[in-house]
Amino acid sequence: MSAPSRRPEIRRRRTRKEKIAQLRKRLGAAKTDADRTRVTAKLHKMAILSPGQPLMKEG
Secondary structure, three states: OHHHHHHHHHHHHHHHHHHHHHHHHHHHHOOHHHHHHHHHHHHHHHHOOOOOOOOOOHH
């Protein structure tokens, strides 16, 4: 795989990783139930798009 074709993939992964970190941080700081459920829904949506390790601890 050449560098030009790999660059978008690397950028996608980096952006996704940053977004997940931001959402996890926001989930930890969430005060109300509504905030928690909204952030949790966003994390679940991102988790559905990519198989592998779960983004959140279940429970």
